Amino acid sequence: MITFDPPELRDDFIKTIRVFRDFAKITFDDCPGWHNDDFNYDGDPDDETIVTCDSVFGFDVGTSENIELPVPELIKLAKEFPLSKAIDRLYYVAPTRAYVRIEPENEGAYQFVNHINTHGAKNSRRFEYISGDVIFALVNGFTPFALHMFKDGEYDDDIYPTYHDSDLFIEVRYPPGTTMDAWRTLVPAFLFELDEQTGLAFAQTPRPAYAGIWPGEYDKETYLNKLDSIRLRPLMSGPGVESIFRLYERAIRHEADPEQHFVGFVKVMEYVSATVVNTERNALLRRRLLSPRALSPDAGFIRELSQLFESLRNYKKDSEALRLTIETCCDVVELARYAPPRHRALSMIDEASTPQERKKAFDALSATLSATRNMFSHAKANYTLTGEECPEAELEQLTRCARVAARQCARWFAHSDISLRIVD
Numbered sequence: 001m002i003t004f005d006p007p008e009l010r011d012d013f014i015k016t017i018r019v020f021r022d023f024a025k026i027t028f029d030d031c032p033g034w035h036n037d038d039f040n041y042d043g044d045p046d047d048e049t050i051v052t053c054d055s056v057f058g059f060d061v062g063t064s065e066n067i068e069l070p071v072p073e074l075i076k077l078a079k080e081f082p083l084s085k086a087i088d089r090l091y092y093v094a095p096t097r098a099y100v101r102i103e104p105e106n107e108g109a110y111q112f113v114n115h116i117n118t119h120g121a122k123n124s125r126r127f128e129y130i131s132g133d134v135i136f137a138l139v140n141g142f143t144p145f146a147l148h149m150f151k152d153g154e155y156d157d158d159i160y161p162t163y164h165d166s167d168l169f170i171e172v173r174y175p176p177g178t179t180m181d182a183w184r185t186l187v188p189a190f191l192f193e194l195d196e197q198t199g200l201a202f203a204q205t206p207r208p209a210y211a212g213i214w215p216g217e218y219d220k221e222t223y224l225n226k227l228d229s230i231r232l233r234p235l236m237s238g239p240g241v242e243s244i245f246r247l248y249e250r251a252i253r254h255e256a257d258p259e260q261h262f263v264g265f266v267k268v269m270e271y272v273s274a275t276v277v278n279t280e281r282n283a284l285l286r287r288r289l290l291s292p293r294a295l296s297p298d299a300g301f302i303r304e305l306s307q308l309f310e311s312l313r314n315y316k317k318d319s320e321a322l323r324l325t326i327e328t329c330c331d332v333v334e335l336a337r338y339a340p341p342r343h344r345a346l347s348m349i350d351e352a353s354t355p356q357e358r359k360k361a362f363d364a365l366s367a368t369l370s371a372t373r374n375m376f377s378h379a380k381a382n383y384t385l386t387g388e389e390c391p392e393a394e395l396e397q398l399t400r401c402a403r404v405a406a407r408q409c410a411r412w413f414a415h416s417d418i419s420l421r422i423v424d
Contacts, residue, residue: 002034002041002049010041013051013071016078020059023081024151028074029058029066061146062155062162077144086148090206091184095176099143099169100187103256106201116140116166125171127194134183135173136190138202141165154210168202205256236414240423244271244410251406259376262399266322266373268406269329272413273321274422276328323366329412330405332358335365338401340394343368369402 004010014034020026021035033039057074058066069077084094092099104110128137146163149155155162170190172183187204195201251264332349339347346361353361371388372395390398413421 002051005050005052009051009053009071012075014041016071016075019078019081020074024147026059026061026147026150029060031057061142062150062157063146063164064157064161067142067146077147081144081147084144084148086145086152088206089149089154089209090204091180092143092145092148093180094144096174096178098172098174098180098183099139099145100172100184100204101145101207102168102170102191102202103205104168104201105203106199108198109200109202112200113166113168120165127198129190129193131186133175134178134186135171136186137171138168138194139171140168143167143169143171145169149207154207156210160210170204203256236411238414239418240271240275240421241414243424244268244413247271248406248410251403258395258399262395262402263373263376265399265402265406266369269322269325269369269402269409270318272329272409273318273325275413275416275420276325277321278422279416279420280324280328319367319370322370323363325409326366326369326405327359327362329409330362331408332361334408335401335404336361338397338404339365340368340390340397340401342391342394365401365405368398369405372398 004013017028017031017035018037020028027035034041051071053071055071056068057071058068061067080094080096084092086092090101104113124139124141126138128135130136142163149162170187172187174183191202191204247264247268251261251268254260254264332346332353333351336346336349341347343361343364345357346365349358349361367388368390371386372390375383375385375389
């Protein structure tokens, strides 16, 4: 039989074990059948189990090792869990506390996480700060956020567990009735103060969706088998090539920040643009100077040469340089596969498209890339919209297109004339 000490613990514990079953299909270790509605807790008197406030029970939450919590913690979670919600795989919000998922953003923060991974964490709660009746702290390890990931199937026990000891969150505690808006606006302020005082930079980052780990139609095994068969192209090197790949690397690291993710790929194209403009300038001037008239230049030839120099000044404008770069380096047919909805002219490009149609598509894409980049790179108070900016709903698609364009620009640069490259 199963007895409880104190006796009034019985009702709370039975309710707890059934809440875990009902809301997340979680059953406790060493409690076979206890969650069933018809389970007889007053069964075999010769097999006595005593449950106290010090008893600890483990349960599977989609990790290699089960979680173990004392009975009071389990009861507290059972009361909170049905009233909680996970939002965008970023927030866990309950009536009196919330957790905001964060990730390291600088070397100091990465070292902090590595230390936890290597040596564990003697203290899983740090930097507590009280703002009115709201308490903030940096915590790591298991949080009820993991319960929602388990409930929603956002995990794989082996390769994508619901939590790790080094998972970091901002814990927010507040009185009942506190709205999300009352504390959420203070989270960036807490991270700012943490960075200034400690040098540890963190950013709010959603947990990647489990379905997004394996691209497209692939399941885990199919995808891993496909990876094994992939052959890489010869590695590119030479003056300036390392710099452009470092820019690309920086861009892909900002996937959790859509604005900087996009801007990073445009910066790759802008790095290449100096060499593209230099190559174009050299080609135009070379053609003009190879004219027979250059052997005996008259006033008309000098005037035309001066006008050519003047026309090349347009390329000093970032937008014009970017337009020329995309037109020079990119395969518009390939980019058409990634065209955002507003770029209908680009999406309709194929091998049969005319040069005029291709130029129109290039011009529209470069205008959007330039305007959107400027919008994100300038403070809102200092930027006037041009109408060419990408709508927020299409930013993800435009970023995919910019990523492909950045790759094409990088390859063009790596195979360009070394004597004409403009490098750091």
